[in-house]
Amino acid sequence: MKNAKPVANSKKIKVLGNKNFKTVTRRGVVLVDFWAPWCGPCKIIAPVLNDIADSEDNVTVAKVNVDQQQPLAKKFKVRNIPTLVVLKDGVEMHRFVGVKTKRAIMKEVNALMAS
Structure with a gap:
C-alpha cells in the first residue's frame, strides 16, 4: 500500500x-x-473535505496517510481516524475526531478566520 492514493x-x-x-x-x-x-469513516468524510477544498477559498485542505506518515501521526498524537486538525499559521487550534459535517467544520474554521 505504499502508493495508496488519498480518498480525494x-x-x-x-x-x-x-x-x-x-x-x-x-x-x-x-x-x-x-x-x-x-x-471506512475516512471514506465517508472524503466528499465533505472535497467540497470544502473546492468551495472554500479561505482554508487549505490537506491529507496525511497515517500508514505512510507514522512520524507525523505520532507527532500529532493521532489515535483514531479520521482526525481533522485545524492549524492556523502552523499552530494547532482545533481538532475533530470522527466524521463531521461541513457545517460543523466550517463553523470552527470561520471562527479562526475571524480571530
Missing part, C-alpha cells in the same frame, strides 16, 4: 508528508485530515 477527488487537496508539512501549514488556516485507505 479535489485537485485542490494537498497530500502531506514530512518534507512538505511545515511549508504547507505555516501560513493561513489549514485543515489536515489524518486518514488511512482501509478506514
Whole structure:
C-alpha cells in the first residue's frame, strides 16, 4: 500500500508528508485530515473535505496517510481516524475526531478566520 492514493477527488487537496508539512501549514488556516485507505469513516468524510477544498477559498485542505506518515501521526498524537486538525499559521487550534459535517467544520474554521 505504499502508493495508496488519498480518498480525494479535489485537485485542490494537498497530500502531506514530512518534507512538505511545515511549508504547507505555516501560513493561513489549514485543515489536515489524518486518514488511512482501509478506514471506512475516512471514506465517508472524503466528499465533505472535497467540497470544502473546492468551495472554500479561505482554508487549505490537506491529507496525511497515517500508514505512510507514522512520524507525523505520532507527532500529532493521532489515535483514531479520521482526525481533522485545524492549524492556523502552523499552530494547532482545533481538532475533530470522527466524521463531521461541513457545517460543523466550517463553523470552527470561520471562527479562526475571524480571530
